[in-house]
Amino acid sequence: MMEWQANSHIITIEGSHIQDRKAEQREKQRQRVLKIVSPVFLLILWQAADMIQLLNPMFFPAPTTIAASLWHDILTIQVITDIKSSLVRILAGFIAGAVPGVLLGLSIGLFPLVRTLVEPIVATLYPIPKLALMPIVMLLFGLGEKEKVIVILLGVIFPVIINTAAGVMNLDKRYLDVAKNFGASRLDYYRTIALPGSLGMIFTGLRLGIGMAVLLIVAAEMHGANSGIGYRIWTAYDMFDINTMFESFLLLALLGYLLTVAVDEMEQKVIPWRRG
Numbered sequence: 001m002m003e004w005q006a007n008s009h010i011i012t013i014e015g016s017h018i019q020d021r022k023a024e025q026r027e028k029q030r031q032r033v034l035k036i037v038s039p040v041f042l043l044i045l046w047q048a049a050d051m052i053q054l055l056n057p058m059f060f061p062a063p064t065t066i067a068a069s070l071w072h073d074i075l076t077i078q079v080i081t082d083i084k085s086s087l088v089r090i091l092a093g094f095i096a097g098a099v100p101g102v103l104l105g106l107s108i109g110l111f112p113l114v115r116t117l118v119e120p121i122v123a124t125l126y127p128i129p130k131l132a133l134m135p136i137v138m139l140l141f142g143l144g145e146k147e148k149v150i151v152i153l154l155g156v157i158f159p160v161i162i163n164t165a166a167g168v169m170n171l172d173k174r175y176l177d178v179a180k181n182f183g184a185s186r187l188d189y190y191r192t193i194a195l196p197g198s199l200g201m202i203f204t205g206l207r208l209g210i211g212m213a214v215l216l217i218v219a220a221e222m223h224g225a226n227s228g229i230g231y232r233i234w235t236a237y238d239m240f241d242i243n244t245m246f247e248s249f250l251l252l253a254l255l256g257y258l259l260t261v262a263v264d265e266m267e268q269k270v271i272p273w274r275r276g
Helices: 002-051 063-075 078-110 112-125 130-141 145-169 173-181 186-197 199-220 229-239 242-270
Strands: none
Touching (some): 002 063, 063 078, 063 242, 078 112, 078 145, 078 186, 078 199, 078 229, 112 145, 130 145, 130 199, 145 186, 145 199, 186 199, 199 229, 199 242
């Protein structure tokens, strides 16, 4: 009798866990749908405002007009070329800024000496608008691809450093004490304590960094480019081609959205317990 009751209790608990997992999966699906619905709703509002003539179509063409023009341009392959060019530059600059940003942030959080040396430099350079550094970057690296990657790197590296360092410094000091007592090497500090413990803040920095990379691509492609979404925006501006300008804005917004979603999905895979 007691054994039957114990088995029944176990089955009840397992059933409860299965229901919880299903509810969690439904909630995740709902959030994914909402992430798509919210920008679509904004486009619907825009279209409605144009239809009732709240907006001047000469300066704010309707989303359907922009979509038709964009479809025509896609058929000419030029848009695909521009997206590929900008995406390569964004990802190159993002990776070039994120990797050293994470390593520096971990080092700042772990070692007081590194913190003393590097933190003042970060605090001094971070407030400077990255666009203000473009003339110096162009003088040093010219107007080629390297200059564009460096501009994006400068925008990415600082939020990654700051958030990573904050994540490490907020760790419970007992973990570091235990590692020290067991004779952990410096590499062990990075691999087993600082990196896993600060992953949440690292992804926050990466999310900010990818947003900054998308913002800076327009400025990076202002000079010395013959393709890219930013190049399209500046060329359309010079020619007062409003449709093409808004096409490019829409492409840039979509690109930024998809890259942010990609970072969110990566975070879900690495630390699924942190975000719903």
